[in-house]
Amino acid sequence: xETPAYLLAIGTKKGLWLATSTDRRSxxxxxxxxxxxxxxxxxxxxxxxxxxxxxxxxxxxxGPTVVHSDDLGSSWNEPDRASIAFDEGDGAAVERIWQxxxxxxDRPGVVWAGAQPISxxxxxxxxxxFELNRGLWEHPDKSEWGAGYxxxxxxxxxxxxxxxxxxxxAMSTGGVYRSRDGxxxxxxxxxxxxxxxxxxxxxxxxxxxxxxxxxxxxxxYAQNHRGVFRSDNQGEQWVSIAEGLPADxxxxxxxxxxxxxxxxxxxxxxxxxxxxxxxxxxVHRTDxxxxxxxxxxxxxxxxxxxxxxxxxxxxxxxxxxxxYFGTRGGTVFASSDxxxxxxxxxxxxxxxxCVRAAVLDGGLTPRGAAAEAxxxxxx
Amino acid sequence: MAANxxxxxxxxxxDVAGGRTEFSLTGVDSVRAVLDSLAGPYPILxxxxxxxxxxxxxxxxxxxxxxxxxxxxxxxxxxxxxxxVIVIQSVAGx
Numbered sequence: 262x263e264t265p266a267y268l269l270a271i272g273t274k275k276g277l278w279l280a281t282s283t284d285r286r287s288x289x290x291x292x293x294x295x296x297x298x299x300x301x302x303x304x305x306x307x308x309x310x311x312x313x314x315x316x317x318x319x320x321x322x323x324g325p326t327v328v329h330s331d332d333l334g335s336s337w338n339e340p341d342r343a344s345i346a347f348d349e350g351d352g353a354a355v356e357r358i359w360q361x362x363x364x365x366x367d368r369p370g371v372v373w374a375g376a377q378p379i380s381x382x383x384x385x386x387x388x389x390x391f392e393l394n395r396g397l398w399e400h401p402d403k404s405e406w407g408a409g410y411x412x413x414x415x416x417x418x419x420x421x422x423x424x425x426x427x428x429x430x431a432m433s434t435g436g437v438y439r440s441r442d443g444x445x446x447x448x449x450x451x452x453x454x455x456x457x458x459x460x461x462x463x464x465x466x467x468x469x470x471x472x473x474x475x476x477x478x479x480x481x482y483a484q485n486h487r488g489v490f491r492s493d494n495q496g497e498q499w500v501s502i503a504e505g506l507p508a509d510x511x512x513x514x515x516x517x518x519x520x521x522x523x524x525x526x527x528x529x530x531x532x533x534x535x536x537x538x539x540x541x542x543x544v545h546r547t548d549x550x551x552x553x554x555x556x557x558x559x560x561x562x563x564x565x566x567x568x569x570x571x572x573x574x575x576x577x578x579x580x581x582x583x584x585y586f587g588t589r590g591g592t593v594f595a596s597s598d599x600x601x602x603x604x605x606x607x608x609x610x611x612x613x614x615c616v617r618a619a620v621l622d623g624g625l626t627p628r629g630a631a632a633e634a635x636x637x638x639x640x
Numbered sequence: 641m642a643a644n645x646x647x648x649x650x651x652x653x654x655d656v657a658g659g660r661t662e663f664s665l666t667g668v669d670s671v672r673a674v675l676d677s678l679a680g681p682y683p684i685l686x687x688x689x690x691x692x693x694x695x696x697x698x699x700x701x702x703x704x705x706x707x708x709x710x711x712x713x714x715x716x717x718x719x720x721x722x723x724x725v726i727v728i729q730s731v732a733g734x
Contacts, residue, residue, distance in 0.1 A: 322699040322729040323653070323688035341683040346692045354691035 266621040267577065268333070269585055270314060271593055272300030275611035277316060279334050283624075285583050285597035288606045294334055302572065304361030305619040306387065308369055312621055315372065315388045317358030325358050327374075329388055345374055345382050345391045351398070353378055359414040360572070361388070365422045375415035379406050379432050383444065394444045402435070402449070402466055409433035409469050409486070416571060417473045419481070429473060429481060429496055436468040437483065439496050450496025455488050472514040472571045478521040480550060484514040484571075489526060491551045502551025507538045512571035513586065517599075518578050522550040525576075525584060525600050527569045540566045544584065544600045559602030561594065572615035579620050587613025642667040643721045647674060649685075650729055656684040671702055672715040674725050689727065699730045 269280040269288070276293035277300045295318050302317030311331050319325040327344040328337045347353045360375035374382040374391050380398055382391035397415070407413060414432065421427035428440045429450065436451030449465050456468045469486035476482065481492040483499065488509050490499040503509035508528040517523035525546050529535050537543065542565045543558040567590030574586035584600035587593040591610035594603040595618075647663040654661050658681070668674050679686030689700050694715075696702065702709045703726045709717040719725060 320688070322697065324691060324697055326684075326687070339684055343687050343692070346687070349692065349694070352693060354693050354695070 266624045267579070267583065267618065268305065268312070268621055269593070269595065269606060269616060269618045270303045270305060270316075271587060271607065271610065271613060272303050272316070272572075272615040272617075273587075273591065273611040273613050274299055276300065277303070277318075277334075278607060278610060279314075280593070280606050281333075282595075285579075285595055286604050288595065288604075290607045291334065294337070299357075299614065301614045302358045302361045302374075303615050303617040304363050304372060304388070305617050306363035306372065307619050307621070308363060308366050312619065313387060315361045315363075317361055317374075319357050325355050325376075327358060327361070327388065327391075340389055342390065344384070344389065345376060347380075347393065351393070353380075355380075357412060357414065359416045360418055362418050362420075363388075364420050368420075368425065371420075373418040373420065375418050375430065375432075377412045377414035379403075379413050379415050379435065381415050381418060381430055381444070396440070396445050397430070397438070397447050400438075400447055405466055406432060406435035407467070417470070419473060419475045421475070421479060423479070427495065429475070431470040431473040431483070433471065433486075434467055434469040436466050436470055437473060437481075437496050450492075451499070452497065453492070453499030453501075454483060454485055454490050457487055471512045474514045474516040474524065476516045476521045476524065476550070477519050480521065482514050482516060482524045482551070484511050484526055486510070486532060489514075489551070502547070505547075505552075505554040506545055507543075507556070510535070511569075513569055513574040514571075515574055515576050515584065517582055518576060519580075519582075520548075523548050523599075524551065525574070526554075527574065527586060529568060535568050536566045540564050542567075542569070542588070544586070544596075544603075546600050557601045560596075560605070561603055562592075565590065565592070567592070570612075570614055573613045575616050575618050577618040577620055583618055585616050585618050587616050589613065641720075642669050643719050643723065645674065645719050645722070646724050647678070648724065648726045650727060652729070653685060653688060653727070656688060657682050668719060670715065670719060671704065671709050671717045671725065674719060675702075675715070701728050701730050702726070703728065 271278040276296040279291040280288045282288045299319040304315040306313040314330045357377045362373040364371035372384040372388040381394040384391040417431035419429040438447040439450040483490040489503040513527040515525040543556045567588035577583040584596040589612040592608040593606040
């Protein structure tokens, strides 16, 4: 039996790097793929008998696209027909693909995507082609959705693993929306999430939710533009869980794939001071659904004034769970002990926009391993 | 009126244009027709230059005999026999 391998895909402002490891402590980092192109989204699909990397690539000049690789980056495929594109009659053009999310194993071929302008897309052919979710695109609230600093996008998609009809999404700005019928209809699900920057600080819509995630029991967690929240009833009502954190601003929200009540955030001081408190990055974890938080900074630098963006953090599915994040300063960290201590995977990269990790049960494929051997060890 | 023109692409787009950067096209009458003519054999090139609404991407510039088509009639700018159509990415990015 082959040794399991870990794959960490690092999307940056100027290219994609692929890091591999057998122990999550020592990492080999590839040469860049798509150098000088922005990589705002990555999905690693390990369903079926292959690992497919789906990558949102964006050129400042030549626009966005989605490419995929079934050989760990040795080769890339871009369909002739754009995977994610509006129809001519929609009068819109995709600006950036913010999210690519393979659904759960018993929904083979289903991949979700979130894009700018605010839109959700669904593929049933493993990401070769996506269909626009018209229920959201034509939603009556649409005129009230706006753009955060990074642009107006659907950035979080949370399909429920048990109920195929239940999907939550979040957008900046607009808030959380829920579908109970697989995406045909969407209803507001942001009650209790604050929006201090609006005249009504507790509106039904318009919140600048930065990221949402669900735990193993389906409870939802949100890192908001000021505020950290939890919902125990599928977004009907949110309650603050920020007490115990050094700050309630940030972009990251991660949850444990199996253990209910465990979530991670990486707090920043505030919207007017987007740095970790004291210029010292720390990962904060709750194991009781936000009642209490513990800070961990083992292996992290004493001083780091760089921000961690919403998709520049992820977990893997291993046991114990691996936690990963990268900074806008281009340093990437990995934890093999559920976020309690970290090692540096890479440094000196461009701004990290997204990271995604996967466990490759069969190890590196022969083709992937051969390609890996040609790459520079930089970890 | 249909014309024969030459087209020059930036080297960075050669990998989505069959490895080429220069083309001779016949029977085209506008910049739009030039781009449409290239879109058939090179669909990925087509979406690098224009978004799905058909608009020229913001940082893609097209010149006909040295003149920026945005200063003329955009994609409807006419082309004449012997003219050169050059695609250049503009100064952008960080």
